[in-house]
Amino acid sequence: MKALVLASGGIDSTTCLALAMERxxxxxxxxxxxxxxxxHTKEMESARKVAEYYGIPLRELDLAEIFIGSDxxxxxxxxxxxxxxxxxxxxxxxxxxxxxxxxxxRNGLFLSCSASIALSNDCNVIYYGAHADDxxxxxxxxCSQAFNEAMNSAIFIGSGEQLxxxxxxxxxxxxxxxxxxxxxxxxxxxxxxCYEGGEKPCGCCGTCLDRAKAFAENGIPDPAx
Ligand SMILES: [Zn+2]
Numbered sequence: 001m002k003a004l005v006l007a008s009g010g011i012d013s014t015t016c017l018a019l020a021m022e023r024x025x026x027x028x029x030x031x032x033x034x035x036x037x038x039x040h041t042k043e044m045e046s047a048r049k050v051a052e053y054y055g056i057p058l059r060e061l062d063l064a065e066i067f068i069g070s071d072x073x074x075x076x077x078x079x080x081x082x083x084x085x086x087x088x089x090x091x092x093x094x095x096x097x098x099x100x101x102x103x104x105x106r107n108g109l110f111l112s113c114s115a116s117i118a119l120s121n122d123c124n125v126i127y128y129g130a131h132a133d134d135x136x137x138x139x140x141x142x143c144s145q146a147f148n149e150a151m152n153s154a155i156f157i158g159s160g161e162q163l164x165x166x167x168x169x170x171x172x173x174x175x176x177x178x179x180x181x182x183x184x185x186x187x188x189x190x191x192x193x194c195y196e197g198g199e200k201p202c203g204c205c206g207t208c209l210d211r212a213k214a215f216a217e218n219g220i221p222d223p224a225x
Contacts, residue, residue, distance in 0.1 A: 004118040005127045006110055007031040007058065009046030010193045011186075011211060012129030012169060015177050018184035019168055020127050021054055030057045032117060034110050036103055037064030037075045039082075040197020049190040061113060073100040074195055082195045084204040091137040099139045101195060101206060107142035108151065111165060115155045118163055126155070131169040131177055133210060145170050174210055175217035182218060189223040201225070 003020040007013045020029045033047035044060070051058035064076075073080040080100060083090050090099045107130065114126045130143035141147060148167045156164050169177045181188060193211045194201035201208050201224070215222045 001125065002028045002121070002123045003030075003125045003127055004114055004121065004123040005029060005031050006114055006129070007033050007047045007050060008129070009033070009043035009048075009050060009191060010129070010207075011174070011181065011188060011191055011214070012131055012177055013047075014050050014129075014188065014191050015181040015184065015186050016127045016129045016168060017050060017054065018181060018186040021056075022184060026054065026056060029054070030059065030121060030123065032059045032061065032114055034061045034063055034113065036106060037067050037077065039074060039076055039195075042192040042194070042197050046190055046192040050187055053187045053190060059117060061117075063109065063113070066109060067104065070104050071100075072103050074103060082205050084202070085206070086209045087133075087139045087206045088137065090206065091139055096138060098141060099206065102140055102142075105142060107140075107147070111151050111155065115159060115163055115165075119159055124163055126163065126165045128165065128167055129169060129177070130167045131172055131174055133174045135170075143170070174214035178214040178218050182220070191224055 001024050003024050005017045005020050007017055031051045033044055035044055048058060067075055071078050071080060073082045083100060087099055118126050130148060134140040135144035148170050152165045193207045195205040195207055196202045
């Protein structure tokens with residue numbers, strides 16, 4: 001078995017990578033980091049550091065052009081501000097639609113690209129870090145269990161039953177992800193989650209708040225702070 005891990009430099013994908021390393025071993029894991037026109041390069045830098053930490057190959061891909069025209073607030077082309085409240089607060093204003101930091105069908109695109117790269121590199125499984133907190137309330141619908149199952153079917157059938165996807169945390173909370181990462185000794189000190197590209201994490205965007213809560217629930221300080 002050989003795994004391709006979608007690595008974004010954050011907590012969830014780094015834990016996925018740690019899990020794939022445990023299951024398949026260093027020589028059977030490759031990482032893929034995709035830039036999508038986000039406002040900063042911090043997460044790409046973290047993905048590089050994490051891949052380097054594990055001593056595995058990292059492939060990088062730039063898909064920024066795909067998102068030209070999107071008003072997603074994470075993207076360089078957007079004039080909108082990144083919200084400084086929790087996802088739960090944001091969802092009160094979205095009328096059932098995803099939050100403003102939802103990048104249009106990002107996981108669908110990333111998994112499709114990953115499938116082509118995985119098949120070209122003899123991988124049988126793709127790991128990615130979707131978890132239940134992100135799909136709650138439809139904040140990020142491309143992190144949901146239904147989406148994951150549908151994409152898995154599409155990739156399994158479309159690859160001639162050679163490749164499947166695995167989202168080990170799709171039914172788990174971010175606190176569960178951190179708990180698993182602690183067990184795996186994931187290099188959280190190298191990760192970056194904040195949507196802003198400051199010197200330090202802003203501490204008040206949706207993902208900073210989520211991250212802080214996950215570490216607090218595990219009773220340990222965030223090693224990246
Ligand atoms: Zn932040």
